[in-house]
Amino acid sequence: xxxxxxxxxxxxxxxxxxxxxxxxxxxxxxIEANIMIFPPSILIPVIFPLIKNTKIKLGxxxxxxxDNGAYTGQISSDMILDAGCEYVILGHSERRSMCxxxxxxxxxxxxxxxxxxxxxxxxxxxxxxxxxxxxxxxxLETQLSSSLPQSIGSQIEVSDxxxxxxxxxIWAIGSGKVATNENIEEVHKFIKNCLNDYFENSIKIxxxxxxxxxxxxxxxxxxxxSVDGVLVGGASLKSDDFIKIAKNSL
Ligand code: 13P
Numbered sequence: 001x002x003x004x005x006x007x008x009x010x011x012x013x014x015x016x017x018x019x020x021x022x023x024x025x026x027x028x029x030x031i032e033a034n035i036m037i038f039p040p041s042i043l044i045p046v047i048f049p050l051i052k053n054t055k056i057k058l059g060x061x062x063x064x065x066x067d068n069g070a071y072t073g074q075i076s077s078d079m080i081l082d083a084g085c086e087y088v089i090l091g092h093s094e095r096r097s098m099c100x101x102x103x104x105x106x107x108x109x110x111x112x113x114x115x116x117x118x119x120x121x122x123x124x125x126x127x128x129x130x131x132x133x134x135x136x137x138x139x140l141e142t143q144l145s146s147s148l149p150q151s152i153g154s155q156i157e158v159s160d161x162x163x164x165x166x167x168x169x170i171w172a173i174g175s176g177k178v179a180t181n182e183n184i185e186e187v188h189k190f191i192k193n194c195l196n197d198y199f200e201n202s203i204k205i206x207x208x209x210x211x212x213x214x215x216x217x218x219x220x221x222x223x224x225x226s227v228d229g230v231l232v233g234g235a236s237l238k239s240d241d242f243i244k245i246a247k248n249s250l
Contacts, residue, residue, distance in 0.1 A: 001249035002229025005236025022239035048084035059087030077116035103146035128171035172211025188226035
């Protein structure tokens, strides 16, 4: 089970060190849990020395689709790898809405990140309007197919677990309004079917859920057949909650 914490733009270095140390020292995290943390990129060099001899994996919250050059404010896949990360989150709805990132940007970024050796968590999710007007499955299918790694004229070999899909309904993010078990199962099964169609050799692509996951609701979400883990925002900033979520993955 993947238990991933997306810290978004939170924590200074003192808070980050405290949070990570509390997670590392916990005896409650099951050995099987695949713990990943995604701090703001400026904190990655602070955290890497703490986690480097542990099972905790480190990732960035975005990467550039370029290798290097005049791209003020961006960080490249090589830089992310060099800082000790194995993962990058791409296409989070906050980046899609606030930074006007398109699925085609996400696709190019995922192509770049995978070709450099990073594992990617590609986020997709529908708005409340799309859920209510019942267009969400077709919206998700388009987002998924156009966000997967593609680059004109180039092919990419993808291996097991190199791609993870995070289903994060926008209306559930930070709202305290978690999707129902039925909502989650329906969409996760749909995503898995789509992935089986796209990848002939059916490589292993975990599908994880994100959106108001907390210490109380995580147990039932993590028990669902189609759920391979969770992507946690707010609750990943409190060590007790994050550890409890990991414990619930057993
Ligand atoms: P919350 O858990 O705060 O709703 O955030 C979810 C999320 O966006 C994780 O990427």
